[in-house]
Amino acid sequence: MKLKFTKMHGAGNDFVVIDAINQAIDFTPAQWQYLADRRFGVGADQMLVVEKPQAAGVDFRYRIYNADGGEVEQCGNGARAFVRFVTDKKLTDKHSIKVETMSGIIEPRLEANGQITVDMGAPILTPEEVPFDTTDLLCKAEGEDNLWPLDVKGETIWISVVSMGNPHAVQVVADVETAPVREDGVLIEHHPRFPKRVNAGFMQVLDQHHIKLRVFERGAGETLACGTGACAAVVAGIRRGLLASPVKVQTRGGELVIAWGGHDAPVMMTGPAVTVFEGEIEI
Numbered sequence: 001m002k003l004k005f006t007k008m009h010g011a012g013n014d015f016v017v018i019d020a021i022n023q024a025i026d027f028t029p030a031q032w033q034y035l036a037d038r039r040f041g042v043g044a045d046q047m048l049v050v051e052k053p054q055a056a057g058v059d060f061r062y063r064i065y066n067a068d069g070g071e072v073e074q075c076g077n078g079a080r081a082f083v084r085f086v087t088d089k090k091l092t093d094k095h096s097i098k099v100e101t102m103s104g105i106i107e108p109r110l111e112a113n114g115q116i117t118v119d120m121g122a123p124i125l126t127p128e129e130v131p132f133d134t135t136d137l138l139c140k141a142e143g144e145d146n147l148w149p150l151d152v153k154g155e156t157i158w159i160s161v162v163s164m165g166n167p168h169a170v171q172v173v174a175d176v177e178t179a180p181v182r183e184d185g186v187l188i189e190h191h192p193r194f195p196k197r198v199n200a201g202f203m204q205v206l207d208q209h210h211i212k213l214r215v216f217e218r219g220a221g222e223t224l225a226c227g228t229g230a231c232a233a234v235v236a237g238i239r240r241g242l243l244a245s246p247v248k249v250q251t252r253g254g255e256l257v258i259a260w261g262g263h264d265a266p267v268m269m270t271g272p273a274v275t276v277f278e279g280e281i282e283i
């Protein structure tokens with residue numbers, strides 16, 4: 001079939017976005033990998049699929065596939081790209097949109113200045129729900145957070161575990177530029193303590209309202225930005241007493257602003273979403 005798609009990015013985290021309301025798709029993991037391939041396919045960190053909703057009172061359903069072909073629960077930068085896509089394609093005239101994802105309903109909103117704010121819901125902080133296996137581990141408390149030891153290459157690193165619908169392990173580093181993001185990231189992603197694998201965040205605190213962040217994403221490798229990773233890092237930093245809301249998150253691909261009121265309050269993420277080009281590919 002000839003697939004129509006839109007290439008988009010949010011702070012450099014790039015996507016192939018597909019309208020599955022007006023074209024029928026049913027791809028295998030190998031076909032998703034082909035679309036994501038930067039040499040043989042289109043090239044993307046994730047593929048985003050826009051569908052009709054299944055639940056009542058919701059505007060759309062949005063599904064996310066990592067570059068490795070696996071379907072995942074949530075994607076923050078993707079949620080902003082999704083809003084730009086449904087608005088530009090005139091699939092809705094609403095500016096505040098309710099969308100079903102694998103991990104629940106989120107509410108993105110197109111702002112007057114063109115930026116997009118997403119209510120990402122409250123973070124999940126119980127290790128079993130992330131999920132993170134704490135068997136025989138002793139945590140240390142820091143502020144309201146629990147730091148967990150993780151053995152990586154025979155050394156202990158201390159991580160916060162946070163789910164934004166998808167799992168994150170966040171560590172504080174002195175300098176993100178020299179941090180072993182790729183070397184340790186892949187080991188953390190596949191660490192046996194994370195039964196669903198994990199996104200590995202490396203955060204440098206510049207001041208209470210400003211961090212630098214690199215994320216080695218599950219199923220995609222290091223990306224230029226990770227929206228849920230930014231939310232998880234800010235939640236961890238606020239709980240540890242290192243940060244105060246709102247926080248500017250500087251990634252290699254651009255800036256996101258994350259606000260969180262603590263406990264059960266939703267995490268609000270604001271940032272850009274850009275269309276790069278429209279295309280068609282035989283698949």
Ligand SMILES: N[C@@H](CCC[C@H](N)C(=O)O)C(=O)O
Nearest residue numbers: 075076077166218226227228
């Ligand atoms: N880039 C995303 C996250 C995409 C999914 C992630 N790799 C996972 O497997 O959970 C974002 O902006 O949040």
